[in-house]
Amino acid sequence: MNFAQVLVNSLITASELGIIAVGLTLTFSLLKFANFAHVETAVAGAYLAWTLNVRLGLNFAVSIAAAVLVMGLAGVVIDRLVFRIFRNADDVAPMIASLGLAIAIRYSMQAIFGPRFLRYDFGIAPGMRIVGAFVTRQQVWILGIVLLAIVGFHILLQYTTIGKAMRATSTNPELAQASGVNTEWVIAWVWFLGTAFAALGGALVAWDTQLVPELGFNLVIPVFCVVLIGGVGSVYGALLGALVVGLAVNFGVAVNFAPLANLIGGADWVSSLRIPADYKPAIVYLAVVLILLLRPSGFMRRELA
Amino acid sequence: MTALLQVRGLHCAYGADEIIHGVDIEVSPGEIVTILGPNGCGKTTLVKSILGFVRATRGEIYFRDRELRQLRPTERAALGIGYVPQLLNTFKPLTIAENLEIGGYRLRRSERNAAMARMLALFPLLAERRSQLAGTLSGGERQVLAMARALIMSPCLLFLDEPSAGLSPLRAHEVFQHIRDIAATGTAIVIVEQDVQRALAISNRAYVLVTGQVVMQGPAASIATDERIGRAYLGAKMRGPVSKPPPLTPIAPA
Amino acid sequence: MPILDQPPKFGRRSLLKLTGAACLTTAMPLPTVAAAQTTEPVKIGVIIGLTGSAAVAGNDSYRAMQLGAEEVNEAGGVLGRPIKLIVEDDEGRPKSGVEAANKLADVDKVAACIGAYQSSIALPVGRLLNEKGVVWVTDATTNDLKTVGPYLFNVAGIAEQAVALVDFVKADKAGAKKLTGIFQNNPIGQDRAKVSEKRAKELGLEWIPALLYQPGATDFRTELQQVVNAGADAILTDIYDSDAPIIQRQLVELGMGDFSNTYSYNPGAYGTLEPNLIEGIKGLNYITGGIRAEAFNKKFLEKFGHIYTDAWGGPPFYDAVWIVATAINLANGLDRKKIRDAMWPAAYHYLGVSGNGDKGFNKWGMQASDQYEKLAYKAGKMVPLSKGPENIVVFRYSDDQGTPLSHAPSEEQNQQLYPGYKP
Ligand SMILES: Nc1ncnc2c1ncn2[C@@H]1O[C@H](COP(=O)(O)OP(=O)(O)OP(=O)(O)O)[C@@H](O)[C@H]1O
Ligand SMILES: [Mg+2]
Numbered sequence: 007m008n009f010a011q012v013l014v015n016s017l018i019t020a021s022e023l024g025i026i027a028v029g030l031t032l033t034f035s036l037l038k039f040a041n042f043a044h045v046e047t048a049v050a051g052a053y054l055a056w057t058l059n060v061r062l063g064l065n066f067a068v069s070i071a072a073a074v075l076v077m078g079l080a081g082v083v084i085d086r087l088v089f090r091i092f093r094n095a096d097d098v099a100p101m102i103a104s105l106g107l108a109i110a111i112r113y114s115m116q117a118i119f120g121p122r123f124l125r126y127d128f129g130i131a132p133g134m135r136i137v138g139a140f141v142t143r144q145q146v147w148i149l150g151i152v153l154l155a156i157v158g159f160h161i162l163l164q165y166t167t168i169g170k171a172m173r174a175t176s177t178n179p180e181l182a183q184a185s186g187v188n189t190e191w192v193i194a195w196v197w198f199l200g201t202a203f204a205a206l207g208g209a210l211v212a213w214d215t216q217l218v219p220e221l222g223f224n225l226v227i228p229v230f231c232v233v234l235i236g237g238v239g240s241v242y243g244a245l246l247g248a249l250v251v252g253l254a255v256n257f258g259v260a261v262n263f264a265p266l267a268n269l270i271g272g273a274d275w276v277s278s279l280r281i282p283a284d285y286k287p288a289i290v291y292l293a294v295v296l297i298l299l300l301r302p303s304g305f306m307r308r309e310l311a
Numbered sequence: 312m313t314a315l316l317q318v319r320g321l322h323c324a325y326g327a328d329e330i331i332h333g334v335d336i337e338v339s340p341g342e343i344v345t346i347l348g349p350n351g352c353g354k355t356t357l358v359k360s361i362l363g364f365v366r367a368t369r370g371e372i373y374f375r376d377r378e379l380r381q382l383r384p385t386e387r388a389a390l391g392i393g394y395v396p397q398l399l400n401t402f403k404p405l406t407i408a409e410n411l412e413i414g415g416y417r418l419r420r421s422e423r424n425a426a427m428a429r430m431l432a433l434f435p436l437l438a439e440r441r442s443q444l445a446g447t448l449s450g451g452e453r454q455v456l457a458m459a460r461a462l463i464m465s466p467c468l469l470f471l472d473e474p475s476a477g478l479s480p481l482r483a484h485e486v487f488q489h490i491r492d493i494a495a496t497g498t499a500i501v502i503v504e505q506d507v508q509r510a511l512a513i514s515n516r517a518y519v520l521v522t523g524q525v526v527m528q529g530p531a532a533s534i535a536t537d538e539r540i541g542r543a544y545l546g547a548k549m550r551g552p553v554s555k556p557p558p559l560t561p562i563a564p565a
Numbered sequence: 566m567p568i569l570d571q572p573p574k575f576g577r578r579s580l581l582k583l584t585g586a587a588c589l590t591t592a593m594p595l596p597t598v599a600a601a602q603t604t605e606p607v608k609i610g611v612i613i614g615l616t617g618s619a620a621v622a623g624n625d626s627y628r629a630m631q632l633g634a635e636e637v638n639e640a641g642g643v644l645g646r647p648i649k650l651i652v653e654d655d656e657g658r659p660k661s662g663v664e665a666a667n668k669l670a671d672v673d674k675v676a677a678c679i680g681a682y683q684s685s686i687a688l689p690v691g692r693l694l695n696e697k698g699v700v701w702v703t704d705a706t707t708n709d710l711k712t713v714g715p716y717l718f719n720v721a722g723i724a725e726q727a728v729a730l731v732d733f734v735k736a737d738k739a740g741a742k743k744l745t746g747i748f749q750n751n752p753i754g755q756d757r758a759k760v761s762e763k764r765a766k767e768l769g770l771e772w773i774p775a776l777l778y779q780p781g782a783t784d785f786r787t788e789l790q791q792v793v794n795a796g797a798d799a800i801l802t803d804i805y806d807s808d809a810p811i812i813q814r815q816l817v818e819l820g821m822g823d824f825s826n827t828y829s830y831n832p833g834a835y836g837t838l839e840p841n842l843i844e845g846i847k848g849l850n851y852i853t854g855g856i857r858a859e860a861f862n863k864k865f866l867e868k869f870g871h872i873y874t875d876a877w878g879g880p881p882f883y884d885a886v887w888i889v890a891t892a893i894n895l896a897n898g899l900d901r902k903k904i905r906d907a908m909w910p911a912a913y914h915y916l917g918v919s920g921n922g923d924k925g926f927n928k929w930g931m932q933a934s935d936q937y938e939k940l941a942y943k944a945g946k947m948v949p950l951s952k953g954p955e956n957i958v959v960f961r962y963s964d965d966q967g968t969p970l971s972h973a974p975s976e977e978q979n980q981q982l983y984p985g986y987k988p
Contacts, residue, residue: 008790008794011786011787011790011819012787012790015784015786015787015790018784018786019784121807122807123807123810123811125810129839130814130817130818130839130841130842131817131818132817132818132819132820132822133818133819133820135820140818140819140820142818167412167416170405170409170412170413171413171416173402173404173405173409174402174405174409174410174413177402177403177404177405178399178401178402178403180364180384180396180399181394181396181399181400181401181402182402182413183363183364183383183384183385183388184362184384184388184393184394184396184461185388185413185414185416185460185461185464186385186388186389186416186417186464187385187413187416188385189385190385211783214784215783215784215811215814215815216783216810216811216814218781218783218807220781221783223781224781224782224783255787256786256787259787259788259791260787260790260791278774280791282750282777283750283776283777283778283779283785283787283788284750284777284778284779286779286782287779
């Protein structure tokens, strides 16, 4: 096993999942329902960035920034048009609405952009060698951008008035209103940030891999697992969850379990015993089950803190 | 003296269950009003509907001659109505300072800082622990924080839903002392309380609510001595050993 | 139109030439049997993906069938009646395929069914039509097709491309000792892995467990890294078109710059990628060869304005229409069992456009031979590895699997071949 390489791969997986999961858990923390359309807005953001970059020929960074902003605003609009109706309903109605929305977005993307894979405008080259691991330029960028986004978000959440209002509204919406906090404005911010993070994550995943309409399908389970592991509604938990999932899936398939098996004995001596790569989704589930067994509500408390 | 708050013929319901059946209440500037009644009679519901959290199905709510029913809770709060809920009265994962900041959310930064400084001076307990999380405070400390949070906007009307619930007699005494101090600054206060004698002792007037209707109202002193109340409506709460209220100074006229 | 009053008794070669010529010129009538009292068309069911995951190949396949049906009708049809294709879209989904098969068999009462480009559809439809006793002709090529029953026929080959590819690697890469693979994690990919491993070991090569990747996923870096590090001399691949871009990209990013050790079962999957992602990849592709192929290609192009994109998705289905039509004539009626038994002689004597033209069925109803062309990517283009006849690989087992039958197996034989089968 090339330890450095697997670690790099884990960090990339974690940062891509993490940034999307933070957006998901953010909307959950305020609105208390699972937004299944979240990952599809990530895909929509990636397609929007592609349109700006490849179709309209804009600079790549500008395209991503614009897509992130536009999708953030789209999140606010979606809330006004769809989810606001369910503000005082239980959590099943908005969840089902989000499922419908997810399907609508996915098939719209397929109808508009076709089933074929798309790629942003850049060449593919071998990665640089850093302590034995191949790391591509875009991966370095992705790690940097995600780190920046997370630090920025942390500062916003902890030190700005709107951030504090978000945390307050998430823990006690009634008291926030009684304190004069305009919770609808706070919710609008949460949709903006949540959807913008989704779009950013989607664009980064697409940059790092490729853009296909089923991207959301591949992301939805890992992202929800990340959120579950971290503690639903907890932003910092989601980051931890992403790290757990990233490490688990990559080391899970990379580790040679033969020495362990030989130690336990029983079967014949083996030189190579690995978890097949197609068990990756199963590894994610296993991580979720193990962690929820140890900590039934995930790593962190379910509030924006 | 024109009424600060005027509630007329108020009905409210959770879905199809009507809880409040036509209630009239008035609060004048600077006065302390107590709402009494057995558990589950609708005291909290009444307060929440005045604040906008429970929908009023019929009736009128006037605050400073302004009809409130079309306003959202945030807008009602902005008019100068403070509220300390019965449960969940602080933002637990936020620090004391942050709780106060949220209380002053609508103020400009400089005003907010000034108001916070005022509160911290008023409640030295909070000043010492400004970066402690509210969730780690004791019940009494939390009640103080909740009042400070509500007061930071200098509301002209403050609702306190069972401020002494779960507190030791000493702590409860302190809280009532604070309430009197607040009233002394001219803020009208509506208290919902189980500790009837203590609440009545600092109140000007009182309403007795039973199954969503006002069955008695009048000056606090006369209600406090009315035997029928204890027997008929307040049950064990009145009969149990009530800790003797400490001597109070007279209420300053508003 | 001259009508023969006896079933034809031609020798194999002569009939191959005859039908071949007939189809080329479309002037000669088919041997047709008398007593055509009605001119109502004979219905032949078509189950193919006109939409869905294999829609491009599916549409070309249907076009090829239309071409075949048109020729059959120009040549006099069957039993003195024209044939008519009733097409149902399987949408690339097994469930739709099975629903279509039910409808075609029970409502339209078709004489036979043709179709299914994908094994996932060919298998369940085959099982259903075997229960119903309706001939089912497909060009899917999984080994499992052999187990379905006597009503199933395959006009593409016996799915031993895996064996042929390992042989190709051994011949092409002198000194190769260790082999491994990258295959889709589905029944076809698992079958590829199994057969490749078996063949490699038969040839005395070492086999490193293959990577079975999750189709549609987008991050394969860690598992690909292991393939790269495993130290194999050659990597066999069967990768879907939609997965090839990301897998090649990640291989390049992981430092793999030379793909001359990559041998593909599906080299066409790499067709749209940048040259630096695919340079040197070799592979075996199903071919449209034989003496009739060129004429067929010309006709297809003239009629539809383009050439089919996949040798698998078109020509074999054209052949299927001709074989079914011939079988109906040989059966001298629409008795489904007689049509079934006539499929063997019909295919045995018929000269096709797909493969190298030899469409004879073995006793399982599978085409007895496989034909492939060696291909390689040079400067981003897929080209034949060489020009001469050595570039064509015809694979045929020396046992029963490779023996075409001129007559149907007996019912006793069928019962031995298919444990659950009742005549
Ligand atoms: N959200 C709700 N949905 C439905 N019914 C409710 C709801 N909240 C309270 N109720 C019901 O309304 C009635 C009045 O409740 P409320 O909390 O106003 O009583 P209370 O007088 O404040 O009681 P306590 O002295 O125990 O605080 C009770 O019967 C209660 O069960
Ligand atoms: Mg109450």
